[in-house]
Every structure is written in structure tokens, then in C-alpha cells.
Amino acid sequence: MATTIKDIARMCGVGVSTVSRAINGHPDVNPVTREKILKAVEETGFTPNASARSLKQSETNNIAILVKGYANPFFTRMMHRMESSIAHRDCQMILRYVDNNQDEVQQAISLCTERKLKGIIFLGGDFEHDPQELSRLEAPYIFSTTGRDRRSTSQGVDYANVSVDDFEASKMAVNYLIGLGNTRIGIIAEGLNIPSVGKLRFEGYKAALKENGIPFDDSLVFEITEGLDHYTMENGYKAAKTLLRNAPDMTAVFCISDVVAIGACRAIADNGRKIPKDISVLGFDGIDNDMYFIPRLSTVRQPVDQMAQETVSRLFDLIEGKGKPESVLLPAELVVGESTARRSAS
Amino acid sequence: MATTIKDIARMCGVGVSTVSRAINGHPDVNPVTREKILKAVEETGFTPNASARSLKQSETNNIAILVKGYANPFFTRMMHRMESSIAHRDCQMILRYVDNNQDEVQQAISLCTERKLKGIIFLGGDFEHDPQELSRLEAPYIFSTTGRDRRSTSQGVDYANVSVDDFEASKMAVNYLIGLGNTRIGIIAEGLNIPSVGKLRFEGYKAALKENGIPFDDSLVFEITEGLDHYTMENGYKAAKTLLRNAPDMTAVFCISDVVAIGACRAIADNGRKIPKDISVLGFDGIDNDMYFIPRLSTVRQPVDQMAQETVSRLFDLIEGKGKPESVLLPAELVVGESTARRSAS
Numbered sequence: 001m002a003t004t005i006k007d008i009a010r011m012c013g014v015g016v017s018t019v020s021r022a023i024n025g026h027p028d029v030n031p032v033t034r035e036k037i038l039k040a041v042e043e044t045g046f047t048p049n050a051s052a053r054s055l056k057q058s059e060t061n062n063i064a065i066l067v068k069g070y071a072n073p074f075f076t077r078m079m080h081r082m083e084s085s086i087a088h089r090d091c092q093m094i095l096r097y098v099d100n101n102q103d104e105v106q107q108a109i110s111l112c113t114e115r116k117l118k119g120i121i122f123l124g125g126d127f128e129h130d131p132q133e134l135s136r137l138e139a140p141y142i143f144s145t146t147g148r149d150r151r152s153t154s155q156g157v158d159y160a161n162v163s164v165d166d167f168e169a170s171k172m173a174v175n176y177l178i179g180l181g182n183t184r185i186g187i188i189a190e191g192l193n194i195p196s197v198g199k200l201r202f203e204g205y206k207a208a209l210k211e212n213g214i215p216f217d218d219s220l221v222f223e224i225t226e227g228l229d230h231y232t233m234e235n236g237y238k239a240a241k242t243l244l245r246n247a248p249d250m251t252a253v254f255c256i257s258d259v260v261a262i263g264a265c266r267a268i269a270d271n272g273r274k275i276p277k278d279i280s281v282l283g284f285d286g287i288d289n290d291m292y293f294i295p296r297l298s299t300v301r302q303p304v305d306q307m308a309q310e311t312v313s314r315l316f317d318l319i320e321g322k323g324k325p326e327s328v329l330l331p332a333e334l335v336v337g338e339s340t341a342r343r344s345a346s
Numbered sequence: 347m348a349t350t351i352k353d354i355a356r357m358c359g360v361g362v363s364t365v366s367r368a369i370n371g372h373p374d375v376n377p378v379t380r381e382k383i384l385k386a387v388e389e390t391g392f393t394p395n396a397s398a399r400s401l402k403q404s405e406t407n408n409i410a411i412l413v414k415g416y417a418n419p420f421f422t423r424m425m426h427r428m429e430s431s432i433a434h435r436d437c438q439m440i441l442r443y444v445d446n447n448q449d450e451v452q453q454a455i456s457l458c459t460e461r462k463l464k465g466i467i468f469l470g471g472d473f474e475h476d477p478q479e480l481s482r483l484e485a486p487y488i489f490s491t492t493g494r495d496r497r498s499t500s501q502g503v504d505y506a507n508v509s510v511d512d513f514e515a516s517k518m519a520v521n522y523l524i525g526l527g528n529t530r531i532g533i534i535a536e537g538l539n540i541p542s543v544g545k546l547r548f549e550g551y552k553a554a555l556k557e558n559g560i561p562f563d564d565s566l567v568f569e570i571t572e573g574l575d576h577y578t579m580e581n582g583y584k585a586a587k588t589l590l591r592n593a594p595d596m597t598a599v600f601c602i603s604d605v606v607a608i609g610a611c612r613a614i615a616d617n618g619r620k621i622p623k624d625i626s627v628l629g630f631d632g633i634d635n636d637m638y639f640i641p642r643l644s645t646v647r648q649p650v651d652q653m654a655q656e657t658v659s660r661l662f663d664l665i666e667g668k669g670k671p672e673s674v675l676l677p678a679e680l681v682v683g684e685s686t687a688r689r690s691a692s
Contacts, residue, residue: 096439292609
């Protein structure tokens with residue numbers, strides 16, 4: 001009778017999953033144990049039954065990731081970190097991009113009917129969904145980078161999510177711009193009428209103005225509504241052009257993401273204004289490349305690696321039945337580059 | 347008792363997998379057989395058990411994409427276009443990132459042993475591989491953006507690939523820089539000792555110099571070797587800093603990718619030189635954002651959407667047994683932004 005993986009495990013005094021990891025070359029196996037296992041495999045002539053294994057694994061090893069915002073380099077890095085973390089757990093990442101006009105939960109439900117999933121990660125998108133719809137998801141799920149509105153009193157469905165406190169981080173950012181001497185502060189916003197991080201950041205902007213007795217002015221607000229992905233340089237460019245026309249006395253602009261801020265910088269330069277002398281530009285995200293742009297971008301940095309790790313590890317806790325879905329809040333920090341500066345007295 | 351897929355198979359005198367393929371609309375079923383099967387399904391009122399179907403389908407609907415170069419926004423867009431094209435064909439994209447020090451074919455082989463794949467796309471990476479290793483891939487595969495060395499006389503294994511002609515495109519780019527009046531042209535290169543697009547682009551650079559009687563000078567060459575991903579702004583920044591030190595009379599620099607070029611621009615600005623007055627910078631790829639950077643980046647644009655489409659459609663041709671693996675060459679074009687200009691007489 002042919003040797004099975006169980007035989008190998010028994011021979012080596014280890015678990016089946018250790019044998020599997022050793023055979024598949026995963027790094028998290030003790031080198032001595034690995035040697036022993038590979039020797040046993042060789043001696044017995046054991047060949048893993050690929051098809052049986054694939055059937056077995058296909059039931060349980062797919063982690064779907066639904067990404068809303070494909071052009072955002074912040075997500076690119078999140079995906080890279082998540083993928084390696086998922087592969088480390090012997091699982092595969094199924095990638096599905098969700099356009100801005102699509103519903104990510106609907107997409108996940110349709111993915112669930114197509115194939116069995118072990119878990120689901122929502123990267124980007126809304127933070128509030130119909131509980132009925134969420135209940136149709138046939139696997140544990142977690143929302144990443146999409147923080148809930150903690151000030152809301154409505155009791156929604158409990159679900160897991162990992163994010164920064166978008167409201168507070170945004171308030172801190174705008175307070176910083178006010179502290180630099182700005183009172184005419186524009187915002188390039190997004191998703192104002194849906195439960196999105198864009199809306200939370202907008203609320204943080206308004207709260208900072210209010211705290212400092214600065215009147216809110218509609219002409220300083222631009223809401224991005226165009227494109228399959230709202231978070232793009234192109235949208236930042238168009239938005240800043242409009243703001244410069246509508247509010248020519250604007251001296252600072254807060255952007256809901258770094259890519260939007262880069263586009264805004266370009267529009268301001270094309271308008272003949274100097275950054276930061278004439279106008280300060282502040283982003284949000286903290287992408288790797290901020291320090292290589294001209295000018296180096298000031299931003300609110302989210303802890304991208306920690307967020308990716310926390311998302312995957314919380315999801316696997318749920319998969320393994322450990323604990324309940326929770327909201328995890330990670331700290332954001334202000335990083336000052338060259339795109340913001342104190343206003344000189346005029 | 348409910349009709350099972352085995353009953354249908356027995357009734358039609360075919361195997362279970364043929365029934366499954368017919369139900370799932372796969373093209374590789376004889377039309378007469380398909381008719382017979384679908385008729386039997388209708389007559390018996392057989393409804394495929396979703397979970398069984400998912401098991402069965404999971405064998406065949408996975409397209410793996412192995413991405414070498416996670417930080418490259420050029421690939422981000424490729425992935426987005428490929429994913430929608432793959433989803434459109436009722437398949438799922440399994441994403442695996444490959445670090446620069448890993449072998450993408452080895453990774454694909456290991457993915458094949460973990461699960462059954464319908465097809466494999468290699469995005470980035472080398473264009474030459476051990477035929478023995480390639481033969482271990484249990485699904486049709488295609489290399490994307492990694493063009494072969496067409497000037498090589500060695501007869502390698504036949505495989506499908508889609509790319510621009512990296513050698514010719516690079517020669518054209520450097521000819522353009524020479525035409526602007528530059529003779530001291532640096533190159534930020536990559537992968538010079540492996541069969542990579544980086545090497546092809548370097549050969550194109552050397553050929554252009556030779557054609558124009560400009561001596562090749564080692565001090566104008568920087569080869570990126572650091573990091574899990576070579577194509578980053580950080581590497582472009584470090585490379586340009588070194589070139590500025592080693593060859594202070596350099597008046598132009600050709601970069602093997604746009605992200606590398608952005609980093610180089612930043613290093614040149616930090617060095618107190620003006621772009622393009624003192625130094626012209628030319629990239630390669632043609633990412634969406636080139637026109638939003640300061641300065642707008644001149645580049646060699648690859649037809650990203652067409653490359654993505656062609657890759658997926660050629661892969662599905664192979665999966666469906668249509669045609670043989672072929673090399674597809676798509677045209678690259680020079681796009682002049684603000685980072686290159688004619689040298690003023692000094």
C-alpha cells in the first residue's frame with residue numbers, strides 16, 4: 001500500500017501540517033525536522049497526491065481580497081504584505097478588484113457562490129453595510145483601512161475591522177494646518193454621502209475648523225466623484241484646479257490621500273503658485289514614495305505594515321474561532337515633508 | 347432520490363468530468379455530447395450541488411499570476427486590467443508576489459502542487475528558464491512584459507510571451523537623448539547578468555552609443571541590486587546619487603523604469619541641478635501618473651492595456667488548445683514630457 005502523508009508524519013513524530021510545510025518548502029519548519037521529513041519522503045518514495053490535496057485544500061485555503069481603489073500605492077503595499085502573510089499560513093490569495101460604482105459585499109457574495117472561501121478581506125470601500133447582505137457571506141470576513149464611525153450611536157452589526165481613527169487623524173492634520181497660520185483651508189474629499197473613510201476625514205476637517213472658530217465655507221470643498229477609482233492623481237489635479245478657481249485666497253489644502261495630493265501639487269504649480277510658500281499641501285496615507293516627490297509630501301501616515309499584519313492575523317483568529325469580531329484602531333502620525341510650512345506674516 | 351452527477355454521466359455514457367465541463371460551459375466538450383448531457387440534466391431536473399461544483403470547478407478556474415515587482419505602478423494597472431479580463435471569463439485570479447531573490451518558475455511549480463491551476467501568467471521576471479523546470483508546470487503559461495532576446499541564436503524552449511521589443515525601444519530612447527545633444531548619458535540599469543528586460547534595455551543603450559560613435563563608459567552605468575523589488579523610487583534615488591558622484595559631467599540619464607526615474611529626479615534636484623536644463627531624465631513604462639509629477643516625466647510608453655488584454659487572451663487560447671505558444675511584440679512609443687530637452691550650446 002502506498003505511503004500516505006500520515007505515515008510520514010507518524011514516522012517523524014510530527015503533525016501532518018508540518019510534513020506538508022516541509023515538503024512545500026515553507027521557511028517556518030525547524031531545519032533538523034525538515035531534514036528528517038525529507039529523508040523519510042525519499043526513503044518511502046512517498047509522492048503527495050496532488051489532486052486529492054488540491055481538492056481538500058481548495059475547500060479551505062482561499063482567502064479572497066476585494067480591493068476598492070486599485071490605483072492607490074498604499075493598497076499595493078498592503079496587498080504585498082497581506083499576500084506574504086497569507087502564503088505563510090499555507091493559503092492562497094484570490095484577488096478581485098472592485099470599481100467605485102460596485103458594491104464590494106455583493107461582489108464577495110458572488111465570489112462565495114462561485115467557490116468556497118476560507119476568509120474574506122475587504123480592502124478599502126464603505127464601512128457600513130446591510131446586515132442582511134453581510135449575513136450572506138459564507139466565510140469569516142474583516143474590513144481593512146475602513147474604520148467605522150465611532151461617534152455614531154446606531155447599533156449596527158458587529159464585524160471586525162482594522163483602521164486608523166480617520167476622524168481624529170484628520171482633525172489632527174487640519175489642526176496642524178491651522179497652527180501654521182492658515183484659515184482658508186481647502187479640502188479635496190470623497191464619498192461624502194456614503195459611510196466611507198472619505199466622509200470621516202471630512203468630518204474631522206469640519207471639527208478642526210469649528211474648534212478653532214473658523215467658519216466652514218462650501219467653496220473650499222471639492223468632492224471627487226469621477227472614475228472607477230476616486231483616489232488618483234488625475235482626480236487630485238482636477239480638484240485642485242477647481243478649488244484654485246473657486247477659492248483663490250486658499251492658502252492650504254488637505255487631501256484625503258497622498259496620490260490625490262501629488263495631483264494637487266501639480267495643479268498648483270501649473271497655476272504659478274509656490275508650494276509651500278503660497279499654498280501648503282497635506283496628504284493622507286504615508287506611501288513609501290512620499291519622500292521622493294518634488295516637493296517631498298507632508299502627510300498623515302497610516303502604519304501600513306502593522307495594518308496588513310493585524311488584518312490577516314485577526315481574520316485567522318476568526319477562522320479558527322478565537323474571539324469575536326472587533327474594531328482595531330491603530331495610531332496615525334503626522335509626517336512633515338516640504339509641502340507644508342508656516343505662513344510668513346504678510 | 348435526487349439525481350447525481352454520476353447518474354447523468356452513466357445515462358450519457360461519459361465521465362463525470364465531461365458532465366461537469368458541459369454544465370459549466372467549457373468549450374472543450376464535443377457539441378453533440380454537450381447537447382446530450384444538457385438534455386439529460388433538463389429531463390432529470392438535476393441541480394448541480396453548489397459545493398460539489400465548487401470543488402470540481404476549483405480544479406479548473408484558477409488563473410495564477412506571479413508578479414515580480416510589486417511596487418511598480420505599471421504592474422498595478424496591468425493586474426487590474428488582467429483581473430477584470432479573467433473575471434469576465436468566469437475565472438479567479440490567484441495572486442502571488444515573487445521577490446527579486448526568488449525564482450518565479452519555482453514558485454509557480456510549488457503553487458501547482460498546492461492546487462490545480464487552469465493557467466499561469468508571469469508578470470515581470472526573467473525571460474529564460476530551464477526547459478526542465480518549465481516542463482514541470484502543469485498548466486498552460488505565458489510570460490508578460492518579459493520579452494525574449496530576439497537576437498540570440500540559441501534555440502530555447504518555445505513559450506508564449508507578450509512584450510515590447512525592449513532592445514529596440516531602449517535604442518530608440520537613447521538615440522533620442524543623443525539627438526538632443528547629449529554624449530555623456532548615464533543609465534540606471536538592472537539585472538545585467540540575468541536574462542531580464544533590464545539587460546535587454548542595457549544592450550539597447552550600448553547599441554545606440556555604438557551607432558553614434560560614442561564610447562561606452564563604465565562610470566556612467568549603475569546597476570540596481572538592492573531590495574526585494576528593484577524597480578523603486580528609493581533605488582532610483584540612490585543610483586542617481588552615485589552616478590552624479592562618479593560622472594559629474596553626465597548631462598542625461600536613461601532609467602529602466604519610470605519609478606526609478608522619479609527617484610533619480612529627486613536626487614538630481616537634491617544635488618542642486620536643474621531638470622532638464624542641466625540633466626535630462628528619461629524613464630521607461632509610461633505609467634498613468636507621469637504627467638502629474640514635477641517635472642512631467644518623459645518616457646518610453648508600453649501599451650499597458652493592450653499588453654494585459656493580449657496576455658489573457660493568448661493564455662486562454664493555449665488553455666483551449668488553440669494555436670501554439672508565440673512571441674507577441676507590441677509597439678512602444680516615446681512620450682516627451684518636461685524632464686528632457688535639447689542641450690543649449692555652452
